[in-house]
Amino acid sequence: MAGSRLKDVAERAGVSIKTVSNVVRGEIKVADRTRERVLRAIAELDYQPNASARHLRTGRSGIIALAVPELVSPYFAELAAQVIAAAKKRGCTVLIEDTGGDPAEELRIACGLSDPLIDGVLLSPLRLDEQVLGARKQRVPLVLLGEQSYEIPADHVLIDNAAAAREVTEHLLALGRRRLAVIGQPSGLAHATTVQRMHGFLAALHAAGVPHDPRLAPDTREFTRSAGAAAMRTLLALEDPPDAVFCFNDLLAAGALRSAYDQGVRVPQDLAVAGFDDVEESRYGTPSLTTIAPDKRGIAELAVDALMRRIEAGVAGTTPPHARHLVGYELVVRESTRAEG
Template sequence: MAEAPRLKDVARLAGVSVKTVSNVVNGTVSVAPQTRARVQEAIDALGYQPNMTARRLRTGRSGVIALAFPELPSPYFAELAVEVIAAARRHGCTVLMDDTGGDPAAELRIASGLGDQMIDGVILSPLGLDQAKLLSRERSIPLVLLGEADLGPVADRVPIDNVAAARDITRHLIAQGYRRIGAIGWQDPSPRATAEQRLLGYTQALQEAGMEVDQALLPPVRSYFRPDGAAAMHRLLKLPDRPDAVFCFNDLMALGAMRAAHEDGLRIPEDIGIAGFDDNEEAEYSIPSLTTVAPDKRRIAELAVNCLLERIEERFTGPSRLVQPGYRVVVRESSLRTGRP
C-alpha cells in the first residue's frame, strides 16, 4: 500500500516551505492568495488529508464544521453548499452537511453542534428557528447564520440585501416598459423573512415609479418550488386584467410560472415578462433564458467560512457582525422586451 502523502510532499510539489503548507492547512496565518492557490493545487493533486487526530491534540480543534440548509434539493442551496465546501477546503477544513427541512428542533440541534464534540463550528441557514430557541441551545459553539432571517445579535450573519435586490429587478421590469407587474412568493398567513423582504423591495420600486400595488397581483404560495409558481401564475392569468410581467421570489417558481404562461399560449417576453431570484444554473439554460438576481454565492461562502474560522480560532471575539456580500441583476431573454437591459 502506498504511503499517504505528507506535508513535506505537498511543500515540495508547491515549491514552498512545510511551514507555509501548515499555515494554509490550519488557517493559522494569512497566506498570500497566489501562494495559497499553489498549495491547494498541490494538496488536490496529491490527495493530501490532514491528520485530524494530530490536529486536535495540537490545537484542540478537529477542523470539522457543520453546514445545514432547510432544503438541500433546492438548486440554490446545492450550489451554495458546493461553494462553502470549496471555501472550507481552502482552509483545510472538512464540512459535515445536513438538511433540516426548516424544522426548528432540527435547526436548534445543528446550532448546538449536533452534540458532537468533534464539530468546531456551524454555518446554518435557519427557516423555523427563532431567537429565544437559539439562545437556549445546549452548546454555545461558533455559529454563522445565512439567509434572510434576523435572529438578533446572537451570531454573525451573512445575508445579501434582499430588499435592494428585489427593488432593482423590479426597476428593470419597469424600465422595459411593463406596467402591470405581479409578484409570486408572498406567503399567507405566516410569511417568512424572504417573502417579507422581497415584497418590500418590489413595493418600493412600484411606488417610486408612481405605480399602484394591486393585491390581486400577489397570489400567495405555500412553498417556493416549480408547482407553486405554476399554480400562482395560472391564477394571475385568469384575472380580467392580467399582469404583463411577474417577479418571482426565486428561480424555481419563475420556471413554473414560465411553464404556466406557455400552457396558456403566451409568448415570453412579448406577452408577459418573467424574472426570478437566485441565478440557478437552470436559469441560464431555460427557454427563454431567465432574468434573475444573482447573489454572489462564492463570496457568501468565503465570508461565512472566514467569519466562522475567526470565531473558532478566537481571532475575533467582538459582538455579532452583519456582513453583506454583493449581488447583480442578470438580464436575459425572459424580460428583455425593448432589446436593451
C-alpha cells in the same frame, strides 16, 4: 497496513512529516509531483487522518458544518459547493446538513450536537425562534446565513433582499409594464425572505405611483416549480392578467414560464418574467431568465472567514465582536424581459 501513522506515510513518500501534514490539510500549496507521491503513499498505507487526535492536540478538528433548509434547492446546492471550495482553501472539511426547515433540527445543529468534532457551524435558518437560538447553551462558533434577522451574538452574512427586489421591480416598470404580479407571497405568516422581497417590490410600485392589486399576489406556500406553475395559472385566469411577474426565486419562475408557454402567452412580448437567485438552469432555459444574482462565492468566502476567526478566537480564549456582513448582488437581464432587437 492497519494503524498507519503520519510518519509512515512520510517515510513511504520520501518527504517530511510536515509535507504530509500540509497535503492532508490542504492548507499550503505543495508541488504537484510531491503531492502525488504523498497521496499515493496515503492510498497504499490506507492512512486515515485522526480528527479526534488533531482536536485534542490543537483544539480544532478541521471540520465545519453547513446547515441549509433543503439541499435539493439549486440555490443551496450551488452555495454549498462554494462553501466547500472556500473551506478547502483553509484546510477544512465541510459536513453538509439538510434541516428541512425543522426548527428543532436547526437548533440541534446550531448547538453543535450533530457531531462532537465540529469546530463551528454555518447555519441558514428558516423557522428557528430567535429567543430559543439566543438561549442555546452549547456555544459552538456560529455564523448565520440568509435573511432571518436575529439579535443574538453571532456573525451574519446576507444580501440586501429588499433593495434587490426593488431593483428588479424597477426594471420591470422601466419596460412600461404596469400590471405587476408577484409569485412567492404566502397568505398569513411569512418568513423573512418573502417579507423583505415583498417590501422591495411594494416600495418600487409606490415610488412609481403604480397601485398594487392584491389579486396579483396569489397565495404561494412553497418555492418550487410546481407552486410557480400553479400560481401563474391563477394569474392568467384573471380577467385582467399581469403583464409582468416577479418570482421570489428561480424555481418559481421556471414553473411560471412553463404555465405561460402552455397557455400560449409569449415571453417577454405579452408577459415579462423575472426571478431571484441566478441558479445555473436559469441561464440555459428558453427563454433565459432575468434574475437577481447574489454573489454566492462572496457569501461563502465571507462566511467561512468569519467562522474561522471565531473558531481561532475560541481556541485562544478570546471573544471578538460580532458583525453583520452585507454581500453584493447583480441584476442580470436576459431574454425573459428583453425583446429581440
